[in-house]
Amino acid sequence: MQPIGFNIISRPIKNCSNKCEKVSGDLLNGEDRNLKNIVCRRCGSLFFAADAVIAVEDVQRELKLMTHQGAGQVGKEKISWWWFTDDDLDFDTIGFQTVDGVKVLMCGDCEFGPIGLREANGKFFFVAVERCAYN
Ligand SMILES: [Zn+2]
DSSP states (O other): OOEEEEOTTOOEEEOOOSSOOOOOSOOBOTTSBBSSOEEOTTTOOEEEOTTSOEEEEEEEEEEEOOEETTOSSOOEEEEEEEEEESOGGGOSSOEEEEETTEEEEEOTTTOEEOOEEEETTTTEEEEEGGGSEEO
């Protein structure tokens, strides 16, 4: 994909999908944690290094479609497959924002999102598996 700009640390910003997309390849290691680095699909910023978080399924939530800074009138989609942690130190780079009254997680570099949610007074963090890229 062609870069459409650069973020604050001069990483190319790509034109990318704003909703869940099928992820190919193995995602989990032998201990059911993330096998690969989990990164922003728009700018490549690192959210979680490998082996940082667990995957959870069947947690049903609605999340607004992704835009820069979560702005604009866009739709929502239902998501049930997440990376989960209760420790904000597990993140490498992340941004916190409230979008339409919902506490969400954004890319800390290019501010694209929401990629996930904060719940339980900000102590539980859910990142949508199919809104990230992997390397
Ligand atoms: Zn980004």
